[in-house]
Amino acid sequence: MSALVLDGKALAKKTEEELSARVAILKEKSGGQTPILATILVGDDPASATYVKMKGNACRRVGMDSLQVELPSSTTTEQLLAKIDELNSNPNVHGILLQHPVPAQIDERACFDAISLEKDVDGVTCLGFGRMAMGEEAYGCATPKGIMRLLEAYDIALEGKHAVVVGRSPILGKPMAAMLLNANATVTICHSRTQDLAEHIRRADIVVGAVGKPEFIKAEWIKDGAVVVDAGYHPGGVGDIELGPLSERAAAYTPVPGGVGPMTINTLIYQSVDSGERKIG
Ligand SMILES: NC(=O)C1=CN([C@@H]2O[C@H](COP(=O)(O)OP(=O)(O)OC[C@H]3O[C@@H](n4cnc5c(N)ncnc54)[C@H](OP(=O)(O)O)[C@@H]3O)[C@@H](O)[C@H]2O)C=CC1
Numbered sequence: 001m002s003a004l005v006l007d008g009k010a011l012a013k014k015t016e017e018e019l020s021a022r023v024a025i026l027k028e029k030s031g032g033q034t035p036i037l038a039t040i041l042v043g044d045d046p047a048s049a050t051y052v053k054m055k056g057n058a059c060r061r062v063g064m065d066s067l068q069v070e071l072p073s074s075t076t077t078e079q080l081l082a083k084i085d086e087l088n089s090n091p092n093v094h095g096i097l098l099q100h101p102v103p104a105q106i107d108e109r110a111c112f113d114a115i116s117l118e119k120d121v122d123g124v125t126c127l128g129f130g131r132m133a134m135g136e137e138a139y140g141c142a143t144p145k146g147i148m149r150l151l152e153a154y155d156i157a158l159e160g161k162h163a164v165v166v167g168r169s170p171i172l173g174k175p176m177a178a179m180l181l182n183a184n185a186t187v188t189i190c191h192s193r194t195q196d197l198a199e200h201i202r203r204a205d206i207v208v209g210a211v212g213k214p215e216f217i218k219a220e221w222i223k224d225g226a227v228v229v230d231a232g233y234h235p236g237g238v239g240d241i242e243l244g245p246l247s248e249r250a251a252a253y254t255p256v257p258g259g260v261g262p263m264t265i266n267t268l269i270y271q272s273v274d275s276g277e278r279k280i281g
């Protein structure tokens, strides 16, 4: 039996059609003003530059604009905070994305938390995370929220299932675990100090790989019929999970590329349109 492919690329494309229509209405209601997502890139990491470019392109595909802020790698926390303040008070900017990671001298947490809640369409603030975790209204962190939207679109049942999330980073593993918990899954979070990782994964109905190491999670650890979500992305188009034989044994899996990545970008745009609509009211 071959597994169901959770096609994030196709879902993102389909959603973009709906978003284009919503952006057109938003534009009309605001007297022709194009909604804007501001992206901030600090330093010159080529992979980060590519991601930011992809986010700008996605904006334009749905009729939004992106305001691309580029700062040198020598930027200080104070300078970045000042830029974020400026974008917070720009009424035409509906969403702000600060690309992670920032250079080491910058206090990334302070800068994420300076983004105002209404513009935190990437879901990176402590306030947004806390509200989401408590089940209050907030924009979800883009990658885990994109994964939840993908699972929902394919009617993947989560309630009562055992989900194992490998990774606990602030913008991926930790919010992923909270979202799965809110969806009534039983959640295990594994990380670098976890003992017997393979044993935990063997018991999973749903596995989320968010480790940041190519093909670190082995296919043989994953049980037959599991749902396999690979958030990892590495050059050459490999994820954090060794997929190979799983495409036959799993119930469903996200391909790399074409799975989680496009849903991350789509969620960012989706939440920016939401933010614009809320302002128009
Ligand atoms: N497609 C997309 O949209 C996105 C993809 N990514 C990709 O997802 C992956 C993870 O990203 P991110 O969360 O930012 O990465 P981080 O490096 O911030 O986090 C990695 C996590 O994996 C854990 N870990 C590391 N080694 C092990 C190990 N040997 N056993 C178990 N757990 C381990 C770490 O544990 P500890 O906390 O103990 O250090 C940490 O929690 C990367 O491949 C990245 O490229 C990221 C964001 C978006």
Ligand SMILES: Nc1nc(=O)c2c([nH]1)NC[C@@H]1CN(c3ccc(C(=O)N[C@@H](CCC(=O)O)C(=O)O)cc3)C=[N+]21
Residues within 6 Å of the ligand: 051, 054, 097, 098, 099, 100, 101, 122, 124, 142, 143, 171, 233, 256, 257, 258, 259, 260, 261, 262, 263, 264, 265
């Ligand atoms: N504040 C912040 N928010 C983020 O969401 C964020 C971030 N920082 N820093 C870096 C990671 C990485 N990330 C990706 C987004 C899309 C793809 C993506 O669309 N990948 C395509 C392939 C792209 C290609 O062809 O190279 C795919 O998987 O199909 C990948 C990775 C978002 N991130």
